[in-house]
Amino acid sequence: MQNLNKQPQIYIDELYNTIEHHAKLYYEQDNPEISDSEYDELVRQLKKLEAEYPEYVRENFLTRGVGGQANKLFSKVTHAIPMLSLDNVFDFDELANFFNRLSKNQGDNGFTCEMKIDGLAISLIYEDGIFIQGATRGNGYEGEDVTENLRMIKNLPLELKNFPSGRVELRGEVLMTLDNFNALNQKREAAGEIKFANPRNAAAGTLRQLNKNIVAERNLSVFIYYLVDAQKYGLTKQFDVLKWLSEKNLPVQSAYSYCENLSDVEKFITHWQNERANLNYETDGVVIKLDDLTQWQNIGTTSHAPKWAAAFKYPPEEALTKLLDIKISVGRTGVLTPVAILEPVKISGSTVQRASLHNFDEIARKNIMLGDYVRVRKAAEIIPEIIAVDISKRTGGEKIFNMPELCPACNNKIIHVEGDTAYRCPNKNSCPAQLRESLKYFASRQCMNIKGLGDSLCDDLIKSHSIEKITDLYKLNIMNFTSLDRIGIKTAQKILDNIENSKSRPLSAFIAALGIPEIGINTAELLVNKFGTLENICAASLNEIMTIDGIGNIVAGNVFEFFRQPENLDMLEEFKYYGVPADNEFEDQNANKNSDLAGKIFVLTGALTFTRAEAESLIKNSGGKISESVSKKTNYLIAGDKPGSKLLKAQELGVTVLNEQEFINLLGGK
Numbered sequence: 171m172q173n174l175n176k177q178p179q180i181y182i183d184e185l186y187n188t189i190e191h192h193a194k195l196y197y198e199q200d201n202p203e204i205s206d207s208e209y210d211e212l213v214r215q216l217k218k219l220e221a222e223y224p225e226y227v228r229e230n231f232l233t234r235g236v237g238g239q240a241n242k243l244f245s246k247v248t249h250a251i252p253m254l255s256l257d258n259v260f261d262f263d264e265l266a267n268f269f270n271r272l273s274k275n276q277g278d279n280g281f282t283c284e285m286k287i288d289g290l291a292i293s294l295i296y297e298d299g300i301f302i303q304g305a306t307r308g309n310g311y312e313g314e315d316v317t318e319n320l321r322m323i324k325n326l327p328l329e330l331k332n333f334p335s336g337r338v339e340l341r342g343e344v345l346m347t348l349d350n351f352n353a354l355n356q357k358r359e360a361a362g363e364i365k366f367a368n369p370r371n372a373a374a375g376t377l378r379q380l381n382k383n384i385v386a387e388r389n390l391s392v393f394i395y396y397l398v399d400a401q402k403y404g405l406t407k408q409f410d411v412l413k414w415l416s417e418k419n420l421p422v423q424s425a426y427s428y429c430e431n432l433s434d435v436e437k438f439i440t441h442w443q444n445e446r447a448n449l450n451y452e453t454d455g456v457v458i459k460l461d462d463l464t465q466w467q468n469i470g471t472t473s474h475a476p477k478w479a480a481a482f483k484y485p486p487e488e489a490l491t492k493l494l495d496i497k498i499s500v501g502r503t504g505v506l507t508p509v510a511i512l513e514p515v516k517i518s519g520s521t522v523q524r525a526s527l528h529n530f531d532e533i534a535r536k537n538i539m540l541g542d543y544v545r546v547r548k549a550a551e552i553i554p555e556i557i558a559v560d561i562s563k564r565t566g567g568e569k570i571f572n573m574p575e576l577c578p579a580c581n582n583k584i585i586h587v588e589g590d591t592a593y594r595c596p597n598k599n600s601c602p603a604q605l606r607e608s609l610k611y612f613a614s615r616q617c618m619n620i621k622g623l624g625d626s627l628c629d630d631l632i633k634s635h636s637i638e639k640i641t642d643l644y645k646l647n648i649m650n651f652t653s654l655d656r657i658g659i660k661t662a663q664k665i666l667d668n669i670e671n672s673k674s675r676p677l678s679a680f681i682a683a684l685g686i687p688e689i690g691i692n693t694a695e696l697l698v699n700k701f702g703t704l705e706n707i708c709a710a711s712l713n714e715i716m717t718i719d720g721i722g723n724i725v726a727g728n729v730f731e732f733f734r735q736p737e738n739l740d741m742l743e744e745f746k747y748y749g750v751p752a753d754n755e756f757e758d759q760n761a762n763k764n765s766d767l768a769g770k771i772f773v774l775t776g777a778l779t780f781t782r783a784e785a786e787s788l789i790k791n792s793g794g795k796i797s798e799s800v801s802k803k804t805n806y807l808i809a810g811d812k813p814g815s816k817l818l819k820a821q822e823l824g825v826t827v828l829n830e831q832e833f834i835n836l837l838g839g840k
């Protein structure tokens with residue numbers, strides 16, 4: 171890729187700009203355009219050229235730093251000890267060079283090898299065993315305070331027993347497990363939202379959420395791998411540090427081993443190259459750390475990475491195959507997504523025949539033609555994607571992909587607004603593909619929870635004209651099912667029962683099911699908490715919606731607009747006619763709850779004998795609300811053992827402070 175026709179200075183300059191552009195997308199916007207390995211390759215090229223042409227080196231360029239800039243929305247935290255990066259090695263030769271460098275420093279014996287977790291680095295501070303602060307790496311020197319979001323991570327202990335007193339700093343990685351990542355993307359797809367490119371971006375995007383409830387719902391995890399100043403606690407080996415951390419109940423990945431020498435390290439790397447497919451989190455390599463902590467100080471660091479460690483990066487799992495066709499799928503909101511149909515090929519144990527193309531711009535950007543040989547990448551359990559075209563394999567018979575003018579499902583003219591990446595089918599009332607996706611979303615677990623309405627049944631009900639709009643679900647009878655192939659009376663009756671039962675779903679689930687753009691169950695709950703009934707939500711002014719904590723102006727606009735459209739109001743009338751939702755009063759849902767507490771705002775601090783999730787559900791079930799920070803609006807601060815600074819703030823503002831027993835009494839001794 172080195173362009174030798176250009177002046178080296180111009181070429182190096184272009185490379186700096188390209189890397190800067192991609193680093194911004196990756197670190198600051200969680201929205202990369204190229205794969206990690208493509209990025210690594212650019213950095214490698216740059217490093218090579220910098221060595222050749224030191225006169226053109228751009229001082230203070232980010233490759234000499236360690237990541238992105240701190241996000242402006244969270245307050246900044248200065249790391250007492252910089253959070254460094256790791257130098258990469260890409261094959262066993264480069265690994266041997268790392269060992270040679272170490273042996274010059276007499277540090278070539280005894281290593282701890284750990285899987286390199288593909289998440290984002292965090293620093294965690296415990297004071298007397300209580301978690302008090304967590305921060306992202308940011309630029310290595312200054313990160314973002316994400317304490318409140320980290321508190322939502324279930325496997326991160328907020329209090330540690332038998333832990334050293336005073337201030338202890340740990341470092342580790344925040345990640346999203348593959349199970350959670352896949353579930354989240356499915357949900358986003360169903361909600362017509364853009365899917366996350368990979369679990370790392372999903373974790374990064376989640377940790378930067380301003381709404382902690384979303385962080386809690388998305389279920390992040392953390393693994394710790396580093397104890398700052400470990401020798402202070404009598405530890406002298408990295409291997410012992412990991413054991414010690416697990417003994418203290420801190421989450422540590424189990425994929426690590428002690429390796430005596432280079433050959434052991436190579437065995438570890440080879441073993442885990444295949445085995446890592448069985449881990450429920452993404453890894454992109456192995457971190458090799460000298461085991462002896464006293465040598466860490468002797469050997470030292472460069473400005474951006476320790477010299478006593480290296481990251482062996484696995485090559486991404488890729489295969490070359492032929493692009494047979496590009497099909498178009500139509501989403502619930504009418505957005506069209508291109509899907510690559512491939513000649514079946516095996517990648518990391520499974521057969522791949524479809525790959526995501528994200529959007530139509532990507533086809534042009536990657537210069538993809540029908541009939542091309544394409545490099546396809548598949549990371550464990552993640553939707554395969556096309557990395558690049560192998561231009562050398564072109565025969566001249568490849569064909570340009572022409573954007574169709576008509577929707578493949580309903581033949582309506584496709585709409586594309588200049589500047590928007592999305593192409594859309596505007597036929598929201600009768601496009602069968604949009605109707606099928608909307609039906610599936612309406613029936614999904616978090617919405618109306620109607621089991622049994624799979625892809626092909628939805629298709630059949632639409633084809634047979636039993637369903638022409640969503641409300642038709644509630645006028646289905648047994649004949650509509652039994653007239654279809656493959657559906658017996660028993661199954662039909664079960665599905666009809668499920669449809670009937672869905673009428674008693676809570677109002678918030680029904681609001682979410684309506685498919686208002688960007689309104690998921692959380693926002694729906696906020697609306698119901700504020701307005702109580704569907705009629706009140708319909709009648710709410712834009713201003714009233716905008717004042718709800720946790721609802722931004724765009725989302726508020728979507729809600730307001732939705733309830734202004736005559737066809738939506740007709741649809742709601744029809745639902746009402748069928749008795750959907752049966753439970754249209756928020757107050758009704760809380761009728762047997764402690765009415766004194768309805769709408770009261772609670773804040774929690776310190777450790778309680780029940781879990782935070784339990785406390786939250788007790789409050790919610792009593793009609794109360796939970797907030798993360800103390801303000802004048804707070805009604806009660808529940809202070810557990812070792813409360814944090816929230817207690818001081820509550821006392822300053824005159825907020826009622828309750829201990830655990832008083833809290834239980836308030837809830838009516840539940």
Ligand code: IVH
Nearest residue numbers: 254255256284285286287290291395457476
């Ligand atoms: S040790 C001073 N161990 O990789 C070096 N890092 O590319 C401290 N990472 O910033 C890092 N798994 O975010 C270490 N087992 C592991 C790791 C790990 C993932 C990340 C970490 C670091 C990045 C460097």
